[in-house]
Amino acid sequence: MTMHGSSHDYCRMVVFVLRNCGKEMHSSESRSLQLQFLPKISLPVFTGTRIEGEDCNSLKVALVDVLTGEVVYSGPESLAKVEIVVLEGDFDGDEGGNWTLDEFKNNIVREREGKKPLLTGDAFLNLKDGIGLVGEISFTDNSSWTRSRKFRLGARVVDNFDGIRIREATTESFIVRDHRGELYKKHHPPSLPDEVWRLEKIGKDGAFHKRLSREKVYTVKDFLTLLFIDPTGLRNILGAGMSAKMWEVTVDHARTCVLDSRRFFYCPPGSQQKTGVVFTVVGQTEAQNLVIAAFKQWKDVLPFDDEASFWDCSSRLFNNDVYTNSATGETSDGCKNFNPSARMSIYGILRPIVPFNLRLRAWNQSLIYTARCKWLSVGSFSGFCSKCSKEMEEGIQRAEVVLGKEDRGEKKFDRERLRHR
DNA sequence: CGTCTCGTTAGCTTAGTAAG
DNA sequence: CTTACTAAGCTAACGAGACG
Known part of the structure; x- marks a missing residue:
């Protein structure tokens, strides 16, 4: 059964015809079929770059029943051959999809004279079960020279199903930029080695x-370092x-840079390791972030009259947790092995604890670093170890952090791993 | 409103590479 | 080596926004 309209007046409501194994099956219901792009196109689009769907999905074309909105999984139309074409960006601007076949054809954009075809790649695809994957296609030219300065993609059925009109698919209009514009794009987020x-x-x-x-x-990285230091x-x-x-805009953008997890620890010479600071690769301290967080969560902040009362209180606060063993009263043997020749990091949380003796050991139990500390950034601690730099070359990959009486087997920090970087 | 600066675009040039 | 083609780089032009 065939439905013909006049050459310019194709009926949008068509009688659906099923052909299966050479037998014709006539459906009594009227159906209106159309192609649709799924999902939306991922923007921006550059010349020479594959056209993809949003969220890194592949672009697909589906044959849909307009009345039910469902994909047509069976019948000859579900296996149709489809062509992808480029349309003027202002095509069907306000018409709501009521174009004729000729209107569609007249809005197909061809390449500029002397240039390569506007689309390269697999402009044809075959539907299977009503859905077809758009292959690797890309634009060879930008859209700035067209009347609307934009393009749309269109999809039309190549086969003729007894004159049945299957409405073409169009995408939203979009600008196609020269790929060279991509070279000068800003990065979101920027990365540390990016040029400023x-x-x-x-x-x-x-x-x-x-x-x-x-x-x-x-x-x-240089920019962020200076931002935090000066x-x-x-x-x-x-x-x-x-x-x-x-x-403000530049600084906000720079702050979105994702920093690596490395942390650096510095004890000023002569401080007997009573004071030290942990900081990121760009000189940002954990303390800065914590103070900012504290001001945002002021209800969780504990006030103290003076430093003495803080220490008095903090020793009681942490008396019953895993840090207790660290306060053994041992004397510090300092940082005698401390040397910026090899860097090690452990990962965990920053919290205040009572003064304790910290010992870092390599996996073979050799002592790498000892210090007496008031604060430990477990998990965001970095040290430098001269012994270790030698051993590292011999293949040592990690060591444990042991606090307090590790010789009695009370390894409270076993799970914290020290890693070479 | 004029000036300064950035962001975008696209024509032109140059460098690199494969084929003959 | 020459030629053809392509990718990448350079740069001028233009528009937009901020600022005094």
């Missing part, structure tokens, strides 16, 4: 980029030309 112009408001070879380069701020100095490098608003 990957940050918002820092133009490549622009005034700010030059000012930063003059002061040897080449990378996002924010005023960094602000001065950028100068008055950078407005407060721009500064």
